Amino acid sequence: MSEAHISAENLSEEQRTVVVYGAYGHTGRFVVAELRERGFAPVLAGRDERKLKELAAESGDGLPVRAAAVDEPEALDRALAGTAAVINCAGPFATTAAPLVEAALRAGIPYVDVAAEIEANADTFARFDEPARAAGTVVLPAMAFYGGLGDLLVTAAMGEWTEADEVRVAYGLDSWHPTAGTRAAGAASRERRGGRRLVFTDGRLQHRDGTPPTREWGFPEPLGRRAVIDEFTMADVVTVPSHLAVREVRTLMTVEAAGDLATADTPPPVPDPADPAGRSAQRFLVDVRVRAGGQERRAVASGRDIYAVTAPLAVEAVARLLTDPESGRPTAGVHAAGALFDAPDFLHALAPHLTVRFEAGSVDAP
Numbered sequence: 001m002s003e004a005h006i007s008a009e010n011l012s013e014e015q016r017t018v019v020v021y022g023a024y025g026h027t028g029r030f031v032v033a034e035l036r037e038r039g040f041a042p043v044l045a046g047r048d049e050r051k052l053k054e055l056a057a058e059s060g061d062g063l064p065v066r067a068a069a070v071d072e073p074e075a076l077d078r079a080l081a082g083t084a085a086v087i088n089c090a091g092p093f094a095t096t097a098a099p100l101v102e103a104a105l106r107a108g109i110p111y112v113d114v115a116a117e118i119e120a121n122a123d124t125f126a127r128f129d130e131p132a133r134a135a136g137t138v139v140l141p142a143m144a145f146y147g148g149l150g151d152l153l154v155t156a157a158m159g160e161w162t163e164a165d166e167v168r169v170a171y172g173l174d175s176w177h178p179t180a181g182t183r184a185a186g187a188a189s190r191e192r193r194g195g196r197r198l199v200f201t202d203g204r205l206q207h208r209d210g211t212p213p214t215r216e217w218g219f220p221e222p223l224g225r226r227a228v229i230d231e232f233t234m235a236d237v238v239t240v241p242s243h244l245a246v247r248e249v250r251t252l253m254t255v256e257a258a259g260d261l262a263t264a265d266t267p268p269p270v271p272d273p274a275d276p277a278g279r280s281a282q283r284f285l286v287d288v289r290v291r292a293g294g295q296e297r298r299a300v301a302s303g304r305d306i307y308a309v310t311a312p313l314a315v316e317a318v319a320r321l322l323t324d325p326e327s328g329r330p331t332a333g334v335h336a337a338g339a340l341f342d343a344p345d346f347l348h349a350l351a352p353h354l355t356v357r358f359e360a361g362s363v364d365a366p
Contacts, residue, residue, distance in 0.1 A: 022090025155338030
């Protein structure tokens with residue numbers, strides 16, 4: 001296993017240059033900081049030139065600024081010119097993903113995003129796999145707390161299993177202070193599905209009406225038994241089935257966190273003054289259970305600040321796509337994280353951002 005995350009130490013100057021689109025957003029700022037920590041050279045890109053210049057001034061060392069709107073293909077081409085990869089942190093991804101994927105394919109560079117929007121991720125898989133293969137590059141959507149992390153945990157938990165009956169990903173958040181981007185992305189998804197819910201069952205995405213059910217879930221300590229919303233569907237229902245033979249993927253969310261998200265006046269994340277990295281005090285626990293017949297395998301990940309932990313997830317992915325020291329260039333196309341990378345090794349490399357453990361045994365009540 002890797003002893004530490006991958007850095008840009010052995011890359012050329014051009015290979016170190018990574019565009020962060022939406023760099024001035026809450027998650028984008030974490031991504032820029034993580035890239036710099038690893039020796040990459042971020043290019044600040046997005047729609048608002050004034051905000052980009054303000055962020056560049058804050059950095060103190062003249063990070064380059066390239067303003068481009070997603071409806072201006074030539075401007076996007078200029079923003080990506082001479083760079084090695086692009087990380088899209090700008091939602092709603094229903095608006096930004098497709099134009100930036102197309103620009104990345106024209107540039108012949110990997111595209112990574114942090115989208116939690118189920119429909120936007122499904123669109124990326126459906127529309128861009130063949131074009132990405134033709135361009136000889138990788139498109140990696142949902143490389144974030146929702147979608148990417150769950151997929152890596154499920155993939156690692158399955159191990160040598162080739163199929164499973166059911167995957168459950170339970171999110172235990174002690175609170176959820178959503179960003180403006182999270183709220184905008186949620187609104188875009190609700191509009192696209194006409195207010196209905198999405199679930200992945202019987203091997204496919206299906207719409208459902210009505211209020212989702214609630215139940216109790218036995219999280220590991222310190223959370224313990226908590227009330228959860230049983231069909232709080234997240235991006236894992238796209239990433240996991242894209243490469244694993246699973247007939248049902250269910251994602252669950254603690255009732256308190258879902259209530260924070262649903263409340264219009266819940267404030268955005270506030271940095272903890274005691275944390276030098278600017279993370280909030282929010283704590284999370286992701287409890288993954290994979291069932292095949294009478295056997296169950298479990299993976300549990302815990303950490304701090306769902307937005308901050310997205311940065312090492314996305315940047316580790318880019319670093320591996322650009323260096324890939326052992327096996328050469330990954331297969332071109334649209335992929336989930338678990339299909340591209342050695343999932344246990346990837347998770348191990350995320351320490352100290354994430355603590356992960358695995359269990360196996362017979363199926364019991366959650």
